[in-house]
Every structure is written in structure tokens, then in C-alpha cells.
Amino acid sequence: MIDLLNALAVLANFVIMPALAYGSQLALGALGVTLIYGILRFSNFAHGDTMAFGAMATILVTWALQAQGVTLGPLPTALLALPFGIFATCLLLLATDRLVYRFYREQKAAPVILVIVSMGVMFVMNGLVRFIIGVDDQNFADGARFLISAREFRELTGLREGLAIKSTAVITVVVAVLVVAALFWFLNKTRTGKSMRAFSDNEDLALLSGINPERVVAITWIIVAALATTAGVLYGLDKTFKPFTYFQLLLPIFAAAIVGGLGSPIGAIAGGFVIAFSEVTITYAFKRFAGYLLPEAWEPDGLVQLLSTDYKFAVSFAILIIVLLFRPTGLFQGKTA
């Protein structure tokens, strides 16, 4: 019995907890990508750097708050600064839309042109973030780091294996659930949300029924700003803020959105968790886990690892290819992929 609990603790500590947090961050990012794809009809390559910008704005406000002596006790101050970060990102995205994307929308440019345009926007935002805050690691997490640390868990339960529960991981999951619930309520229950879905399903029909396209676009950008900033800040709190890693985050986010089905919000969430769990479980070495469950004589000498961790990115892309081969519209029937 004790062995079973130990085995579960190992699995929870090294697989379930990290993958849950990472999956939530990917899901929030993928939701933003999928909304833009559904309503504005292009893949927004600038999304990773939008997250970086939002996180940066939040960090600057966090520092200002910390300097004033304002804190949230055990919770990170960044949560208090988050609305300011979202506001700054809204302004940035609306300005970008006004200056760049609107021109191409009026031209009725092909989606592939918009993709390239978004790449240009990506480089500009990339430079903007580096210009303002620099390329280095920035640490802005405060408050309690752990709900329960590995050592405390061991002492508390008497088990040999520790289970660390990071407060940032819990905050990430809780915030992600709240944000997703709010988004679904908005899309399904409010008039504006319904008009956005109508616009996404059939643009011409929506225009005929009197929906104002510019308003739908503006609201989309505002929601995307909120999602991207939240994802960026949660990611920065849980790991660390460094502009370059946000750029790298773009790949798993797109993989998550495509696996789930581009344009489908539920798909984006499912995709985020599929990518996160597959990256961690397939490359996890089950030696210790198996050691607790199997009789002593069967205890493995090797690491019991399916694939070396070098290949964890190959795992997400293998899943991507399999999904595209057998279900080209993604797990949840997105638009196209």
C-alpha cells in the first residue's frame, strides 16, 4: 500500500503537476491563436511576442507596486498588476490592428499574406520588448513559492517520495479554469459573443444581419490581449521571464491549437493538455515508479524511458502529423488545418 502511494507521489510530482501547469499555459496561448484564426482568419505568428509584451507590461507595473510596498501577501503581486498589463496590451493590439491589419482587411488580402504580415509584426514586437526590458531573465515572482514543498510533504506523510505543489502551478490552473469559463460564458450567452461566433461561422451572413465587423474585430483583439497577457504572466511566474523563450513558445502553442482544431476553443484547451502531457509522459523515465509497483526481483535496471528527452519536441510534432493525417480538421473539428 505504501509502495503504491510512493509510486503515485513520484508520478504526481514529476508528471502530473508539471504537465498540468504547462498544459494550462499552452491552452491559454492556444485559445488566443484559435480565436484570431476563427474570427480574423489568419495564423497570428506574433502571438508569442504579444504574450511577452503583456508579461513585460505586467512586470513593470509589478515592480512599481513592489516599490510602493503593495503586495498581495501569499499571492504574487503580479496578479494585482495583471489588469494594467492587459490594458497596455489591448492598446498595443488595437493600435497594431489600426495601423497594419486593417489595411490588409480592407484589401481583402489572402490569409497567407496576413500570416507574413503577422510575422513582420512579430519582429517589431520582439524588438520592442527587448528594447524596453532587455534580453535578460527578469524575476518578478513574490509571495509564497510553495503550497507544500517536497520536504514538507515527506515529513507530513512519512512517504519516501516528495510531492511539491507550487503555488504558481495552482494559480496557473485556477486562473486558466476561470478565464476559460468566462470566455465560454461570453461566447455562448452574451449578444456580443454570439455575434462573434456568427461572424466566425459565416462572415457574409453576419454582415447581412447587421453585425458591425469592426466592432467584432476590436472585441476579438481585446479578448486576445487579455488571454495572451494572462498566459504570458502565468508562464513567467511559473518559470521565468525571458523574451526569447516566449518566441520559442510559439511552436508548442501552434501545435496545441492545430491538434485541437484551429478555430475551436474547446480544441485549443484539449490540444494544450495533449501536447503538454505527451511531452512529459512519453519521455519520462518510469524507473522509480515501476520500482515501487513491481516485485523486487522484477525491478528494472534501465531507466524505462520510451524516448530520450532530446526527442520531446519530436513527440509533439509526431502527434501533430498523426492528427493531420487522420483528422485533418483537428480533434474537435476546427475550420481547416
Place this chain on the structure above:
Amino acid sequence: MKKFLLASAATALCATSAFAGSHAEEIKIGIILGFTGPIESLTPSMGDGAELAITEVSESGLLLGGSKVTAVRGDSTCIDAAAATSVAEQQITADGVKAIMGADCSGVTGAILQNVALANGIVMISPSATSPGLSHNNNEDEGLFFRTAPSDARQGVVMTDVLMDLGINEVAVTYTNNDYGKGLADSFQAAFEAAGGKVTINAAHEDGKADYSAEIGALAAAGGERLVVAGYVDQGGSGIVRAALDTGAFDTFHFPDGMISSALTENFGAEIDGSSGQHPAPSDELAANFAALVDGAFDASSPFTPESYDAAALIMLAMQAAGSSESADFKGKVMDVANAPGEPIQAGELAKALQILADGGEIDYVGATGVELVGPGEAAGTYREVKFEGGEELTAGRR
């Protein structure tokens, strides 16, 4: 016609320079470092270090009957082998450099050596390439390549000694997935296992990635008393340490040179107490001596800056010893001037060294880092052993 004109002009130029060779000449030395790219924060003071030695020699007026030496800077980019090769090609064919102080990163250094230096018979002395792959034990480099930084094979042995002395026999290893990380991790594993230790896992991590929980999961499953992080502190190395601490997978670590930096204690403070590490660093007296010579003109304690001074100095001292600025003539003299027997030469005493060599004497160049070339022409190196206590990095000894 145009080509013919160009060719004759070039011939005339060569002829005059050959003619001038018998007397005082103007000697050009290429300084090829990654002025842009991943180590762009280190290279400015490395370049300044090399140029300090060049100015010192030029001003003495003692090299080869009063020859002047000028530096030609080139950008190796640290990562782009094609760009580095074309810069070296241009320096040798167009600028006519006699030797190259460089390159910096192991990958581009190997590329320049194979593609340009060997073909043209030009001596290269690198101040910072540490990959064991560049140790040419069978004379593949035709005696043209030297380095004033120790090979990571040596660091693997030193690291083994440090850990063994701490009574640690079982470690997990993770390395940054490039020439440096892989070379260091493999040489460490070989040395550690030869000394009777056990490496439970030797796994790579990619720099700049979003999430390291998969890597930590595998490392923790393999287990070990300590985690060796052969990575970069401002890249994935810190991400690995963060994830290991958060999950409670490892409490103490061992850090090789890429991780030793003030950023490490800034990031983790007292969380890494009890950890150990080492990095190549000259003794305090040599460092103080070099700092006095530099006198605040640039950051004398920046990594590989004293090594750059030494690399440039060795090139010019070897030229003096051979009585010629041609690589083919002086390549055999580099080891002679660097090692005993002879009069010990400190940094800042290059004029004295040139005089001794001109008079037919022998020198043992000590320089800014205590240069001692071993094996196929690479520095033996002194390592500073560090320990972490109370959130601070302390010197535990030298090896």
C-alpha cells in the same frame, strides 16, 4: 584586361611586401572573435586584451628589427561557420594577416582551422575554444593550432577530483546540446567512471526552451547524489536548476565554467547552498598583475580576456624567436616560448622578452594566466574550485 591589370597590381604588391620582408615590416595579425552572436558581451574586452599585447610589442620597437604590428578585427559570429570561414579567408588573402588570434567558440574555430588555416598554413591561437574535439593528438593540425584556454577534457578530470574529494560517487549529468556541453559531459563521464564513480544518466537539454519538467523527470528517475549541470547560466542551465529545486528532485548541484557567474547566486541565492563548482581562472597574483597593466582601460577580469592577451603575445614572441613572421617558420617556436626553460615573463614584460629572444636567450612565458602548454599545444589551466554557502559563491581552493 581589367583582370590582367588587377593581377599584375596584386603581383607587384606581393613582390614589394616580400622585398620588404627582409627588413622591418608591418605585420598584421587577425583577431577573429564573435563580436556579434551569443557571446557578444564577452568579446569586446577579449579583443581589447589582444590589442593591448599588440600595442605593447609595437611600441617597444624590438620585434624583428623594429616591425610594427597591427590588428585586423573580424567577426566569427560564434555560431555561423560559413561566415567565420569567409572572414578568415578574406583576412588571409586580402589583408595578408600572418597569424590569427582566434577564433572563440569551438565550432567556428574548428571550421576556420579545417577550411582556411590548414589550406593557407596560418597559425591560429584560440583564447577560448575549449572543446576536446580540437585536441589534435595526431598532428592533424600540422602544428598550426594552439590554445591558451584549457580543453574541457582537462576540466572533466578536475571536476572528477572535486566531486571525489567531496565524497560523491554517484551523479546525474545534464548538458546543453552543443559542442561545448556534449564535449564536457562526455569527458567528465569518462573521467568520473575511470575514477570509480557512477554516472546514472547523461542527458541533453536544449537552451531557451519553455519547459524543463520532462528533463527533470528523467534526471530524477535516474537519481544520484548531485546533479551536474554542464550548461549556460543565462540559458537552459538556470531553467534546469529551477525545475530541479521546485520538484525537490535535487538539492545540491555541481556547476562547471558555463554556470559560474554572479547571475547564479542572483537567481537562486541560498537555495543552492551546499553546491560546488569550478572554472578556469588564473591565480590572484596573476589576475592582480594583469588588472594593474590594463589599468581600467577595459574589464580585465572578464572571462577569456587575459587568455586573449596571452594568445596574441605568444604569436609575436614566437615570431621573434624564429626571426620570421611567416607561420611556417614560427609555428615550431610557440611551445618553446610558452614553456620552461628560460626567463619567466609576466604580463607587461613583453619588451624584456623580445630583447632576450633577440639576444638569443630563452624565455618561459607566464603572462596573464600562467601559460603552460601541454599535449598538442593547449593550456594546462588552473581551476578555481567554488562552493556555495549562505547564498554566496566562495573560493574553496585551486587545482
